[in-house]
Amino acid sequence: MANAFCGYCFLNNVAISTETAIAEGYAKKVLIVDFDVHHGQGVQQLFYNRKDVLYFSIHRFEHGTFWPNLRESDSNYIGEGTGRGYNVNVPLNNIGMGDSDYLAIVFNLLLPLAYEFNPDLILISAGYDAAIGCPEFKPDLIMVSAGFDSCLGDEKGQMTVTPHFYGHLISLLSGLANSRLAVCLEGGYFKESLAEGVACTVRALLGDACYPMDIHSNPVVNPTLQEVINNVKYFLHDYWDCFKCEELFEYPKQGTSLGYDEKDEHVTRIDFKHVDQEVAVYETADCYPSPSNEDVQKYFSIMKNLREAYARGRVYKNVIGYVYDDELLKHKSTGDTGKVPPEKPERLTEIMRFFQEFGLIERLKKIECNLDAKPWLKKVHSSEYIRNILEQSNLSQKPDWYFNEHTGACIVKSVSCILSLAQSISDGAVRAGVAIVRPPGHHASSSSGSGFCFVNNACIATEYLIQKKGHKRVLIVDFDIHHGNGTQELTYSRSDIMYISIHRFDKSKFFPTLPEGDVSYTGEGVGKGYNINIPFNKGSKTDIDYWTVWHRLVLPIAFSYNPDFVIISAGFDAGIYDPLGGGYKVTPELFGQLVHTLKSLASGKILLTLEGGYHVETTAMSMTACVKALFG
Structure with a gap:
């Protein structure tokens, strides 16, 4: 005293x-x-x-x-x-x-x-x-x-x-x-x-x-x-x-x-x-x-x-990995609809430009995308659906779902990238990593897709981690502004996968306009309680709204689940200025803080995969903040 x-x-x-x-x-x-x-x-x-x-x-x-x-x-x-x-x-x-x-x-x-x-x-x-x-x-x-x-x-x-x-x-x-x-x-x-x-x-x-x-x-x-x-x-x-x-x-x-x-x-x-x-x-x-x-x-x-x-704890190289391939830029709209969709190649090139500008490229370890993706596509999606997607048969273009002659190859490359990164993190070659990939995936269900999504990248990576790498509990956290209805469907009856989604809902009037995005949908069978929806129903949301539900709900549930691997469906369309965000104003710094607070889970095994985010500068700055958070 x-x-x-x-x-x-x-x-x-x-x-x-x-x-x-x-x-x-x-x-x-x-x-x-x-x-x-x-x-x-x-x-x-x-x-x-x-x-x-x-x-x-x-x-x-x-x-x-x-x-x-x-x-x-x-x-x-x-x-x-x-x-x-x-x-x-x-x-x-x-x-x-x-x-x-x-x-x-x-x-x-x-x-x-x-x-x-x-x-x-x-x-x-x-x-x-x-x-x-x-x-x-x-x-x-x-x-x-x-x-x-x-x-x-x-x-x-x-x-x-x-x-x-x-x-x-x-x-x-x-x-x-x-x-x-x-x-x-x-x-x-x-x-x-x-x-x-x-x-x-x-x-x-x-x-x-x-x-x-x-x-x-x-x-x-x-x-x-x-x-x-x-x-x-x-x-x-x-x-x-x-x-x-x-x-x-x-x-x-x-x-x-x-x-x-x-x-x-x-x-x-x-x-x-x-x-x-x-x-x-x-x-x-x-x-x-x-x-x-x-x-x-x-x-x-x-x-x-x-x-x-x-x-006996985890042994790893204290580096952060990333996956990216120029081939992923080839998937784009043919322009037949007369509109340029917001999910465009510039989303990736702007992220990579920011990584260069902020000195991250020389600090990150690039992981080669060499795993065979096709067998794992069929472990999550129906064989007929995968065949139609890759061959572009029995498909029709729609405003939120377009393709060209390169789309099939881009889908396979995207999945190969995320699987290769998941393998590197699981094996300890890197501590954590980020997948700069497209098309996004969290709207893709077993036999259909929407919202620019063809196959579910996060769920395919999760299946690989459980079946191939022996992980027992994988946590998927999704802060894309849209509910990941595909991820929910694919994980709804499982307890070895927990899905937590924070999304704009507006009483099911916001895309994908499905009632399944509400709080009462908590899983079924052994998966009861392992599906957590946090729907926002009214007005524009900012950092404080996301941070409040994060420390009150997401973190306590995540620590209780004690996952041995964490996948973040990192969609930044709740970010400030995003054209699809409906006025939401979450800052890049907040996205970085969300990622930071998950770092002590799963012995640091965290994989971020890009989902939405259509204001290219906001998306690039937000992903940069997330990667800087992984570095500490």
Whole structure:
């Protein structure tokens, strides 16, 4: 604190660094994220009336019965004066909180606040004493103050966060502040989990892929944490736009009588249970409780297994790959309709020009397109349909579906490209990659096509990854403004493929004008729950609309699914100025952020394949932003 020391802390490293960064002009706004199991009351006090510092702390509290036993560690202490709203406490009132609980905090609170605050610098108070096996050693009781002695009855932090969670957190936060992160060690007293937690943190800082996070052993967020998250949103509601879409309730409700049903409504409750005891002096050396041999062996065994699992993690070359071929430019309209369709070769040439302009070509590794596509075409589409497409028989041109003498060869080449890239990512020749291909594919179903799509590139690549490369769970995320009705049809009854689509729907009046794009279509059979539609129904949408559903729906579902490969159907027709977007105004930077937040999934195995996007500059800039996000 300003004039006192406690809890092994003599000077406040993070506070001094924050003050220096602002005073020296390195940053105007600093975000401090503190995941030490103890509340950083010193940091809170030093910046409590400041709005240029956002302090976010996740800590064990148990209604004040856990050290440092302070009322101001609760969620209703949000700052004062100009700093009101800039102090965020997430007090954990139960032990045993694990990865799923901490992820819930990240997605519901930390990421929305951090992106709205938009810091210039992030400092992380990295205490690893919430990790598996960490004993909650007692604070240095020589600095006696009321309440320190209450911790004598507790021997462990008793949280269950895995070391690789910390890598995921770093990866998610590194999309902010131009990746200007400084991580400062705080607590952490079980050397095995401490060392692994730090190692996972450093790997994430280096841009390495995170070890997959499997939360199926503890998938349900603790009910007491749900209450805390709702409390935080309630207290911060008036200060942050990201929480203003949360409905607040008045009691009693206007226009209602007693007896209304409030089971689904949130009532904030602040309950401080700590009772100050008489101040006493305690021994400070050789007085700490020792864990039992059984506990020691248990946690050593857990960490040994985790360390071995990390060592078996994905091996890859830390490069990003791409596929492209000039042959893909030959598919174009014959002009018989009298109109030039927006799906034109310039979409690809402009992307490649931007890659050159932004210095990406020399950083990317070009993958040769040499896999035989034809057998895989027939694993997804009917043989008759493929024959008709490639031979151009029994087909008729239509406004959203045209072809020339090169169309069949372009279709085969496009699929060969995406299969070759999928193989390279799966085998570890590259970490991730982007497919600059056309025609697009997500409207193509088993035996038909529309919307410029003939065959479903993403589904063919997915089938190849499952059947040939042995992948068990593939996630397809589709942010093209049009619903990928073809992808939905081809994956609708499967649980080894999850399909998430964000699209303009307008109550089925927006192309492809099918009711299947609504929220109620969630899959069938074993695939029930694995088809997620997020339809927008009214008005133009911007970055904030996409970002809100992304961190509230897409990320929690994606992390819960824990895929071993991610395919992004990257359509940029929701982008600003797009002629088919109907006024949507998503920026290239936002598309890059969406891709960035998926990077820690599937050990970094991400394949972007171009779908729509018909304003060529917006499309090129957006794909450039996505590739830069893959690079970090």
